[in-house]
Amino acid sequence: MDVSQLQRSWVEFLTALFNEGFLDSQFNQLLQLQDESNPNFVAEVVTDFFHDSERLLNELTGVLDQQIVDFKKVDSHVHQLKGSSASIGVERVKNMCIAFKAFCEESNREGCLRCLHQVKQEYFLVKDKLQTLFMLEQQIVAAGGSPPLM
C-alpha cells in the first residue's frame, strides 16, 4: 500500500473510533499536541495510560475480592481511572467509571463487581483499537509519510 492509501485507512479507522464513542474530543487535543519535535507524544502518553489502568484494574480486583470491601479504596482507584481516561479521551471507559463510582457510594458490592467486569471489557476493547491505530501510524511512517492532521 502507498502512503496516501495508508493515510486514508488511518483517518477512516480514527473517524470510526470517534463515531462509535470509543474516543471523544480530548483525544483530538492529544493529536494536536503531537508534532515533529514530539512525534511519539500520543503513543507515549497512551502507553502510560495502559500501564496505569492495568495497575488500577488489578488493585480493584483485589480489593473487591476481600471479605470486607474497603469502598473508600475502591472509590479512590475508580476516581484515578476516571481522571486518566478523561485526560486521554477514552470516553466509554470514563462513562463506565461514573456508574462505578455511584455503586461505590452505595457500598454496593454486586454493582461494583458488575461495573469492574464492564470497565475491563471496555478498557481491553479500546486498548486493542488504539494499538491498531498506532500500528497503522507506524506503517505510514515506515512508508515515508506521517499521519495526516485531523
Added chain:
Amino acid sequence: MAIATETQFHVLAVDDSIIDRKLIERLLKTSSYQVTTVDSGSKALEFLGLQQDEQVDSSSSDSSSTTPEQNEIEVNLVITDYCMPGMTGYDLLKKIKESQSLKDIPVVIMSSENVPSRINRCLEEGAEEFLLKPVKLSDMNRLRPHMLKGRGRDQKQQQEENQEQNQSPSSGNKRKAADEGPSPERTRARYSSNSSLTVL
C-alpha cells in the same frame, strides 16, 4: 533566539498523575511557556525555595537557606491539581499565599470535579483561576494575563527602586512604558541579575 528564551514565562505544574503531568507539560510547551513539572505539593514548595521551617519555626532557620530570590529560575505561575494524596492543591495554594516571599506568584487550580463550593474556596484563598479537567489548549490562553500582571508588578517595584536611587526627569516616561507591558530590556536585566538562564 536569546530574547525569546528570556522573555518566556516559566510555569511550575503540579500533578500526582504521570499522564496528566505529561499532558499539561505538552499543553504549556505548545503554548510557548517554559515548564517544570513535579508530582507533589511538597516538591513544588521545595522547588519554590520555601523551607518547611519558614513558618513552623523561624528561629531555627539558618541564614544560608534558599530564598526564592536566590532561586535559579523565576516562577511566573503555579498550576496545580486539586486532588492529590498528602498535600492537596488547596493546601499548596494556602502555603504559597501565606508565605511572604511567594504570595505574589499567581496560582491556578485544576480539578476534574465541578464543585462550586470547592471553586469558591480556592478563589477566596487567592487562586487566580479554576480550570476543569481535562485541560485543553484553549485553557492555556487564560494563564497569560495572570503572568503579565505578575510581571508588571515586579517591574513597578523595580521602577520604584530605581526612582529612589536616581531621580531623573525621564523616570515618569519609564514608568508608563513599564505599565504598558514587558520590554525586552527590562526582562533581560531582571533575568541576568538573578538567574543563570541568560543565553546571550
